Amino acid sequence: MVQQPKRNMVLTVLILAVLSIFCALPFLSLIASQQAPIALILLTIFLSLALFVQWRLDPGFTVCLVPDRKMLVWIGITGICLVYIAASCFWSSNPADSLQRLKRLGLLLAIGFLAVFAAQRVPPASHRLMLSVVFAVTGFAALFVSEKVFGLLSNTIWASESDEFKAQFLNRPSTYMVMLAWPAAYAAHRAGKNLVSWALVISLPLVLFWSSSTSGALSAAAGFGAFLVTSLNRKAATILFGAVVFVSVLAIPYAIKNEAFLNAAVSAVRQTGAFSAAHRLGIWNFVASRSDEKPLFGWGVDVGRTLPGAEILLGDVESFSPYLDKLDQTFPTLRSSPALPLHPHNAALQLHLELGVVGAVSFCLVVVYAAFSLAKIGSPSAARYTVAWATSWFVIAYFSIGLWQTWWWALSAICLIQFTYFCRSCGADRYAPTEQCKHR
Template sequence: MPSSLIHRAHSARAIGAMLLVFLLTPLLATGGGLALSPLLALGGIIAFPGPDGWRRAIRPGAAIGIALLFLVWLGVAQLWSPSDAEQVSLVWAGVLLYGAFALACMRMPEDQRTWPRAAFAAGVAALAVMLVVEAATGAWFTRSIKQLSLDNPALFRNVGRGASVFVVLAGPAAAMALAHFRHGRWVALALGAAAVSIALSFDMIANAVALVAAAGAFALACWRPRSALFGAALAAALWIVFAPMVITAAGPLSPEMRADMAFSWEWRWETWTYARELIVQRPFQGWGMDASRTFDQIVAMRGFDLERMPLHPHSAALQLWLELGMVGALLGAAAACARGMSRWSEAAWTSATSAAAASALAAMAVLSFVSYGVWQEWWWATAFLAASACILIGRGRA
């Protein structure tokens, strides 16, 4: 078969994968987002590049090297983990398949990116509409699909995850509209208005804080495109390094302060304090990959007996320290910085691509550091979706 036909077949397959993933994202995200992981993995399988595609797109460098070291350390930390090896295998498989999807976006010729860009923007816009309707109807769609009552605490946790996905993807969608769509300014404004409404719904303060961080990073990138992403990456890296020290410096909260906190945040603070206590016991190598799930200490709080470590610390920075120790935390921080520095001096890093990447990174960092576990597959899929969108923006008109 001639090479031109092979190339066209690969492109058609990749475009099909992108349309599938981007157009199904709103439906799956609104229902809680957990199905985003198999969806993106399927997209990666469909669009999986050949060996030559991997060699051309991935050049040796600090960012790649540190990321690989981090992935290797996950396997090493599994050796002393009380948990089984399922989670590290899922992370490795996810990085491979999600990375294959992002690589397909990277290899997509400029003249073939129109439909994938339109599909991504349409998908994020549809997600915005669905979440606004969910907020107005008491999460009718999620209640119908998952058979949850209105007073079930799991209801808003599910739709709140969908809101988190939207907060991360809204910046890349707005930047894509500004860079490539004729009336992109109106699309960006509509997405921004929807983001405010959605972030303030579903009883998730973290979404609102993440939106503020994302909007600030977006605005900074429009002004200083070549430094905004590095600044966001550096801030995330510093928080990873110093998170246990911050919890220690804050010290135990007084009973009065704890009584003034929302119940969920008091429980979260108890979890963070417990994580810091465990980190001090094994500061260098950590307790092992996915060890957070194995701690079962109980604490009495407001008349309830609760787990001090409910599956994970609800802080990516503390979880890295707890499970992977200082080595894993420093590798994670170095990977974030190296990714930002690799774009530091590139003139092609325009305001559109920088705004998309910086806003997504800022939102991911805030939500990861106060809410979600670092190994949750749907959250990794969200990060790779945002990265794929940033790649598809390309140079644009910005």
């Protein structure tokens, strides 16, 4: 029989080994910068293993293994959303693809909930371990060196200079940088390194404005603005965030068809000379027009690839034709560009197209509720970072990504897990078992 001191030593080694892997966030974040879903799975395994080992082997470990009320509420909200998305598969133009997307999204959410559950209950990180997340962001420098010196293609913001990279991962590197930087800045703050934290916060928009990613620069700048506003008044900042989400999501289908709005947007695009921006104006106008055909419930989840008529070129989109005449000189190849390549590159319009007004309103409610929840998970100072992250998240979703992309939700989950872990105070009192909640 193993003696108690020896058993405790073995237990301590096992727990520290598992937690050291989890807290080696440079390792996980560098994986996330290439494959976010794989990083999320690894993070979930490490956290779950740490919780399981401590629960089974440490006699002094007492923690409630029943999900708390807030998590149950979120599970309920997620379940309702998935039910509606599942229902949309029945009227989808391609039910098979819609069902496949639903399965991936459901599995990803289940993994994310498991990781958050474990992150709430494993021992809180020390200041030294908190600082490790800072190196997750600075670890991108290693990728930069490998690319610049050795010519290796990597998912860093500087890889956007590569034509090959642009064709496959446009805006993805800047998205990784923005999403991972806010948890890193908060971890530095929690570790008492406020100078490091502020350096990350201030340098983020500066670095991204130096890159060629417009959406990355906008999201970093918006996040920085939200950080400052939340520092002054947390409640006002979250209310302002909610108002912006509702107005921008519900108004975009009408604004993108408005003549005055489009003329102003076309003039701005011509001045910048950004082809991707001009192309997206055309995509958004086409998507808004098609959304009008099924405004209430949409065409079905993930139908962008198979939407009837999506294969046409922008030159054949009647509603955008007057504006193409103004853009021809600056962008001569714009007419021959697809009207809808894969997805609309705008979460709000994608929701209107695929899930209708019902889906768009539901999305607004969930995002706003999530922002208010994030603003309350830690101390008042934590709200600056969580609201800033939520703002950057929304801007990226609004201007850049396809809403259902697996890597996007996996990366979002990784950031939420980090916030959950680092927002906890020292000790696990919140999850200590009650008389009705004992693990043995």
